[in-house]
Amino acid sequence: MNGSAIAASGLRKAYKDKTVLDGIDLNVRTGTIFALLGPNGAGKTTTVNVLTTLLTPDAGKVVVAGHDVATETKAVRAAIGVTGQFASVDDLLTGEENLLMMADLLHLPKAEGKRVAGRLLERFDLVEAASKLVVSYSGGMRRKLDLAMTLVGDPQIIFLDEPTTGLDPRSRRTMWEIIRELVAEGTTIFLTTQYLEEADQLADRIAVLDQGRLVAEGTADELKRRIPGSHVRLRFTDRHALDVAARVLHESTRHDDELTLRVPGDGGVRSLRALIDRLDAHSLEVEELSVHTPDLDDVFLALTGHGNTEVSGR
Amino acid sequence: MNAISASLADSRTMLRRNFRHTMRNPLALFNAIIVPIFVVFLMVYVLGGAFSVGTDYVNYATPGLIIMTIGHGIGPTATAVNSDMTTGFINRLRVMHVSRAAVLNAHVFEIMLRTLVAIAIIIGVALAMGFRPAASFPQWLGAIAIIALTVLAIGWLTVAAGLAAKSPESAGIFGVPLMLLPFLSSAFVPADTMGPGAREFAEYQPFTSIIETLRGFLTGAPSTGTAITAVAWCAGLSLAGYLWARATFTKRA
Numbered sequence: 424m425n426g427s428a429i430a431a432s433g434l435r436k437a438y439k440d441k442t443v444l445d446g447i448d449l450n451v452r453t454g455t456i457f458a459l460l461g462p463n464g465a466g467k468t469t470t471v472n473v474l475t476t477l478l479t480p481d482a483g484k485v486v487v488a489g490h491d492v493a494t495e496t497k498a499v500r501a502a503i504g505v506t507g508q509f510a511s512v513d514d515l516l517t518g519e520e521n522l523l524m525m526a527d528l529l530h531l532p533k534a535e536g537k538r539v540a541g542r543l544l545e546r547f548d549l550v551e552a553a554s555k556l557v558v559s560y561s562g563g564m565r566r567k568l569d570l571a572m573t574l575v576g577d578p579q580i581i582f583l584d585e586p587t588t589g590l591d592p593r594s595r596r597t598m599w600e601i602i603r604e605l606v607a608e609g610t611t612i613f614l615t616t617q618y619l620e621e622a623d624q625l626a627d628r629i630a631v632l633d634q635g636r637l638v639a640e641g642t643a644d645e646l647k648r649r650i651p652g653s654h655v656r657l658r659f660t661d662r663h664a665l666d667v668a669a670r671v672l673h674e675s676t677r678h679d680d681e682l683t684l685r686v687p688g689d690g691g692v693r694s695l696r697a698l699i700d701r702l703d704a705h706s707l708e709v710e711e712l713s714v715h716t717p718d719l720d721d722v723f724l725a726l727t728g729h730g731n732t733e734v735s736g737r
Numbered sequence: 738m739n740a741i742s743a744s745l746a747d748s749r750t751m752l753r754r755n756f757r758h759t760m761r762n763p764l765a766l767f768n769a770i771i772v773p774i775f776v777v778f779l780m781v782y783v784l785g786g787a788f789s790v791g792t793d794y795v796n797y798a799t800p801g802l803i804i805m806t807i808g809h810g811i812g813p814t815a816t817a818v819n820s821d822m823t824t825g826f827i828n829r830l831r832v833m834h835v836s837r838a839a840v841l842n843a844h845v846f847e848i849m850l851r852t853l854v855a856i857a858i859i860i861g862v863a864l865a866m867g868f869r870p871a872a873s874f875p876q877w878l879g880a881i882a883i884i885a886l887t888v889l890a891i892g893w894l895t896v897a898a899g900l901a902a903k904s905p906e907s908a909g910i911f912g913v914p915l916m917l918l919p920f921l922s923s924a925f926v927p928a929d930t931m932g933p934g935a936r937e938f939a940e941y942q943p944f945t946s947i948i949e950t951l952r953g954f955l956t957g958a959p960s961t962g963t964a965i966t967a968v969a970w971c972a973g974l975s976l977a978g979y980l981w982a983r984a985t986f987t988k989r990a
Contacts, residue, residue, distance in 0.1 A: 472828075475832055476831075476832065477828055477831060477832065497834055500832055500833065500834045501834070503832065504832075505828070505829065505832045507824075507825035507828055507829065508825065509824045509825050510824075511824050511825035511826040511828070511829045512826075513754065513826065515757060515758045515761045515762065516754065516757060520757070524750060524754055525833070527746070527747075527750040528747055528750055528830070528833050528835050529833065530743065530746060556761070572829070576833065
């Protein structure tokens with residue numbers, strides 16, 4: 424393999440007159456986590472459906488695990504696992520029966536299936552619930568079982584469509600831990616999320632999808648740097664110091680009641696040093712200095728150019 | 738493993754799952770078996786005494802009750818098929834390269850087995866209540882064949898409706914007309930005793946020809962013309978349901 428687990432170019436998909444994907448190019452390196460970030464309706468699930476052989480695009484080429492999705496569907500399916508947007512577990516089976524059903528559908532020998540199911544139940548801390556019907560599981564347990572079912576086939580590439588939507592913070596952290604473990608073992612993860620924090624926490628690379636188009640791609644830090652808004656926050660001991668500093672640092676904005684100045688800058692070491700030199704040259708005493716880089720919330724709003732009430736970072 | 742044996746193995750796996758669903762869904766079992774038994778008692782013991790159909794009423798009504806039993810068990814199946822579709826379970830199976838045939842056939846096969854068991858129970862109850870069929874052995878085979886064909890037609894329509902419905906709730910409603918249509922057929926009283934409008938409807942709707950065919954076999958006096966109409970209905974509805982289910986399965990990702 425050439426190091427590329429997923430390579431897509433020029434993906435287009437439209438339903439009647441509504442364009443859902445408008446020329447998407449993606450490249451995901453083997454063994455990394457790639458996050459596709461976007462609000463509801465941006466086209467995330469459609470992208471996943473195209474990449475996972477479920478949907479034929481109107482145009483474009485997709486190569487997954489070295490196989491063309493259009494012509495080598497079976498080979499692609501053998502290499503991938505998909506955990507959908509809703510936990511697609513069987514409520515009227517027990518946790519163990521769900522896993523054994525997957526093993527049967529993958530045509531594993533009986534003993535092998537039992538072994539794999541047992542190992543996954545243990546790994547996901549579901550041993551006690553193994554013989555209970557899934558209908559009695561909590562949301563977090565369902566998601567874990569859902570992912571465990573995907574892992575029965577030992578896929579090289581896993582697609583997770585909004586894996587933590589609707590989970591409580593603790594279950595979300597557990598899910599993040601599991602995802603990190605999988606990547607440590609060499610699995611490639613393609614993740615969609617509407618939570619900026621999730622992409623920030625997990626992903627090696629992030630692509631921002633908005634209205635069927637990728638509006639940005641890069642590491643979390645690269646994306647943050649791409650937009651203005653980095654600043655240094657200086658806090659002073661008294662009003663007099665603030666007045667003096669505000670005159671010296673005339674590009675800053677002052678907040679009188681907090682006794683602070685916000686000095687715009689790129690957040691880099693060089694500009695920070697220059698700022699400190701200027702403070703020293705004027706013998707300005709600073710009570711506290713902090714560097715603020717924008718978080719992904721700011722990035723998202725800046726890149727998509729429109730507010731989005733559905734995005735919540737924390 | 739070649740494609741056919743893989744598909745057969747997958748069908749078995751899916752069938753086992755569907756059976757577990759039925760056994761763990763009290764409402765499905767109740768609808769499929771207890772409700773028809775209740776209707777048998779109602780029609781034969783409570784209401785039947787007032788009907789004059791020219792023969793012992795249990796002998797007249799049993800064929801209709803048998804066919805009605807088919808419609809009773811299917812609501813939960815439509816709901817189950819639909820929730821598989823809407824929760825992404827079917828997508829999971831598709832990504833695992835499980836064949837469409839395995840998924841769909843397993844549902845129809847499960848409806849078939851479950852319904853035949855329910856019908857066997859209904860026939861047992863009817864016999865206990867004085868039902869005396871006059872069918873010869875080949876006529877019994879004919880009766881079983883028309884029952885199986887009807888289940889096949891309703892089974893495929895149910896699976897298709899389950900796949901196509903927007904939500905499990907709207908899928909469940911699909912079974913209602915199939916439960917009610919037999920009341921507007923010759924199931925409980927001959928069509929020619931009905932009022933205008935109802936009579937024409939009863940005469941031409943598929944359940945009447947199917948029930949009359951079954952009644953013909955069980956009373957030992959089958960009519961070829963009715964049987965052909967009934968088989969044509971069943972074949973046509975099966976094909977329509979099958980094609981509808983296939984198209985919907987492929988289209989909905």
